[in-house]
Amino acid sequence: MEKINWNELPFGYIKTDYNVRCYYRDGKWGEIEISSSETINIHIAATSLHYGQEAFEGMKAFMGKDGKVRLFRWEENATRMQKSAKGIMMPELPTKVFKNMVTKAIKLNTRFVPPYGSGASLYIRPLLIGTGAEVGVRPANEYLFIIFVTPVGPYFKEGFKPVDMLLTREFDRAAPLGTGSIKVGGNYAASLTSMKKAHDKGFANVLYLDAKEKKYIDECGPANFFGIKDNTYITPESSSILPSITNNSLLKLAQHLGYKTERRAVPIEELETFEEAGACGTAAVISPIKRIVDDENGFEYNYGSEPGPISSLLFKKLQAIQLGDEKDEFAWVYIVE
Numbered sequence: 001m002e003k004i005n006w007n008e009l010p011f012g013y014i015k016t017d018y019n020v021r022c023y024y025r026d027g028k029w030g031e032i033e034i035s036s037s038e039t040i041n042i043h044i045a046a047t048s049l050h051y052g053q054e055a056f057e058g059m060k061a062f063m064g065k066d067g068k069v070r071l072f073r074w075e076e077n078a079t080r081m082q083k084s085a086k087g088i089m090m091p092e093l094p095t096k097v098f099k100n101m102v103t104k105a106i107k108l109n110t111r112f113v114p115p116y117g118s119g120a121s122l123y124i125r126p127l128l129i130g131t132g133a134e135v136g137v138r139p140a141n142e143y144l145f146i147i148f149v150t151p152v153g154p155y156f157k158e159g160f161k162p163v164d165m166l167l168t169r170e171f172d173r174a175a176p177l178g179t180g181s182i183k184v185g186g187n188y189a190a191s192l193t194s195m196k197k198a199h200d201k202g203f204a205n206v207l208y209l210d211a212k213e214k215k216y217i218d219e220c221g222p223a224n225f226f227g228i229k230d231n232t233y234i235t236p237e238s239s240s241i242l243p244s245i246t247n248n249s250l251l252k253l254a255q256h257l258g259y260k261t262e263r264r265a266v267p268i269e270e271l272e273t274f275e276e277a278g279a280c281g282t283a284a285v286i287s288p289i290k291r292i293v294d295d296e297n298g299f300e301y302n303y304g305s306e307p308g309p310i311s312s313l314l315f316k317k318l319q320a321i322q323l324g325d326e327k328d329e330f331a332w333v334y335i336v337e
């Protein structure tokens, strides 16, 4: 293969050697299949194509200093994918099969796991799609679960640097009783116009408000939001927020480090009181927020152009655990052997 420049990797797709697949037919999951093809052949009337019967996950594997490949909290991803599947009437993939397939996908592509110290990692993308043909609106009778992997560089080329967010009332990502709490492609399609608006105005992403009252903070693009004040890590609670595993881990780390933590509704007015703010998710771990601009009244909330001390500490700790540089006190890391 052509040499990969690990230090210059974009956050994008690069072809690897293999992906793994499993079909659901006649009411049951089949054998795990290994494929070297980057394409799938599905029916033109597949429900995933027409009615959005699709769910996915995102996780990362890291090469440690010791040459061991570490996977972060994979069980959480397996469970969340089961919830997503259930939420749009797809069959749930058993945790054991999920684990089997993730480890296979990594081991078959070991040469694509970026080296320790490069800042890059192996991104793992599980997806579940309705493949059965339907024209009427109903769940498919056949499904395909795939895991592919691709080496990725850091999400932000500039590194751990605060970014600007646009607070807008013009768009919602998800409805209170909709699909916001599960990881389905439809939510992402629904977020594209607002994201474009934010990008065009020079912002990293959109800060969404709760869809019903427009009073509370919801998500920050495809990432969870957190604010820090008075030694307290505060993150919004809402039925339309996707439960981020990174957010959950940061919250637990914060607790462990002696900070207080709160998961509750966060009114817009509270933005003014935060000492630090950030967005979090697998892709970037933490994107510290420099500025939030309200597009209705031009009001600005400023958190500084350098990452705050607690955000920096949490970021470093979590990354150290993922890389195996620090003791894994929470049993979050699985070594792929």
Ligand SMILES: *Cc1c(COP(=O)(O)O)cnc(C)c1O
Pocket: 058, 183, 219, 221, 222, 223, 224, 242, 243, 244, 245, 246, 247, 280, 281, 282, 283
């Ligand atoms: C995937 C996702 C996140 C981040 O979740 P992690 O488990 O931390 O990667 C946050 N918000 C949305 C909408 C997501 O889809």
